[in-house]
Amino acid sequence: MVNIQTWEGGSYAYWPAFNVDGKYLYGTAGIYLGNYAVLPIDLSTNTPGNAIPIMGYNSTNYGQSLAGG
Amino acid sequence: MNVPWTDGLDLHLSVIDTFSGSKTFNTILRTFDAGINDQNYNLFVDLMTASPDGKFAYVWYDDYDYNNTGRDVYFLGIFNLTTGAFTSISADSLGVFSYQYQVYVTPDSKSLLLATYSGYRAGIRVFNLSNPTHPKRVTDLTPIPVPGRGFPYVFNYQVVEGQLYAIDSSGIAVVFNFDSQKGDFRERGYSIFQGSNAYYGGLAFSPDGLYMYGTDYLHDQVSVFDTSKLAVGKSSLITNIRAPYYPYGITVSPAAPPSRQRMSPRDTQSPLRRTNMTPRGIASE
Numbered sequence: 001m002v003n004i005q006t007w008e009g010g011s012y013a014y015w016p017a018f019n020v021d022g023k024y025l026y027g028t029a030g031i032y033l034g035n036y037a038v039l040p041i042d043l044s045t046n047t048p049g050n051a052i053p054i055m056g057y058n059s060t061n062y063g064q065s066l067a068g069g
Numbered sequence: 070m071n072v073p074w075t076d077g078l079d080l081h082l083s084v085i086d087t088f089s090g091s092k093t094f095n096t097i098l099r100t101f102d103a104g105i106n107d108q109n110y111n112l113f114v115d116l117m118t119a120s121p122d123g124k125f126a127y128v129w130y131d132d133y134d135y136n137n138t139g140r141d142v143y144f145l146g147i148f149n150l151t152t153g154a155f156t157s158i159s160a161d162s163l164g165v166f167s168y169q170y171q172v173y174v175t176p177d178s179k180s181l182l183l184a185t186y187s188g189y190r191a192g193i194r195v196f197n198l199s200n201p202t203h204p205k206r207v208t209d210l211t212p213i214p215v216p217g218r219g220f221p222y223v224f225n226y227q228v229v230e231g232q233l234y235a236i237d238s239s240g241i242a243v244v245f246n247f248d249s250q251k252g253d254f255r256e257r258g259y260s261i262f263q264g265s266n267a268y269y270g271g272l273a274f275s276p277d278g279l280y281m282y283g284t285d286y287l288h289d290q291v292s293v294f295d296t297s298k299l300a301v302g303k304s305s306l307i308t309n310i311r312a313p314y315y316p317y318g319i320t321v322s323p324a325a326p327p328s329r330q331r332m333s334p335r336d337t338q339s340p341l342r343r344t345n346m347t348p349r350g351i352a353s354e
Binding site for chain 1: 070072075077096097117118119271317318319320
């Protein structure tokens with residue numbers, strides 16, 4: 001089991017989703033100053049990659065917020 | 070990868086390239102706009118799923134009707150992921166509960182399942198998606214009462230290998246047949262798998278349907294169940310996997326499972342020996 005630290009200033013990483021080949025794991029989160037981002041994790045190294053900023057916000061909490069390969 | 074978001078005024082869906090070999094990997098390829106234009110900025114995104122065929126995204130959202138009814142109205146929004154066209158249907162029109170735990174599309178992309186709730190009874194409404202933007206009601210599934218527990222609150226469900234597994238978060242599994250061709254949705258049975266004060270959040274299955282994984286978030290663990298025993302009331306719990314902290318959402322990796330040669334001798338003594346899979350490659354939040 002591996003626990004991966006979230007990004008500095010990051011809050012919760014919500015419902016996770018794998019990409020199509022299972023090499024990356026993605027989550028969504030509210031991050032610093034209330035911005036919203038998709039957070040990729042490289043599962044070959046178990047390290048987080050650069051957050052992908054999303055405009056606006058996502059109000060999902062414990063629900064599905066990412067889908068598709 | 071599809072991600073819904075809002076600026077309060079409109080609903081949007083961004084498509085991210087998650088193919089690791091692509092030059093545009095981890096960048097937003099396009100963003101679709103629903104065109105709702107709520108001048109009161111009261112739009113909220115609640116849930117989303119994409120049809121497994123990748124053609125449509127189904128978004129559960131709500132919009133507070135500040136000017137007229139004063140109600141917070143919930144909707145199913147449907148994005149055509151090819152054209153970006155958007156269609157919206159209210160929860161009232163669909164006859165389903167406003168507060169959905171999930172929006173579920175079956176693996177064949179032919180059926181949509183949404184929760185109903187009336188008179189303290191929860192159920193599942195099955196819609197046909199022959200026209201993906203106009204779900205047509207097929208039937209309602211209501212579990213029979215469980216002695217000592219009453220009607221299960223089945224707000225979490227998935228279809229795997231022709232079976233519909235519906236979970237009450239307090240630890241009841243109800244199993245239905247799910248054959249939309251024959252119209253066979255009979256309840257096969259139920260089981261109670263609750264541990265002490267256990268409540269289950271997320272739900273996932275191994276690709277072969279033999280194992281169910283549930284997040285027992287109050288005990289920081291993922292429970293693994295034998296699905297063949299869920300309908301017959303026998304002890305279905307195989308093991309618990311420690312998963313700090315407060316695991317809730319869960320998903321199973323699409324990557325190939327580890328080979329049987331990599332399994333430990335202990336694994337071969339468990340029901341897991343029936344498959345090459347071990348409960349690896351799962352992720353919880």
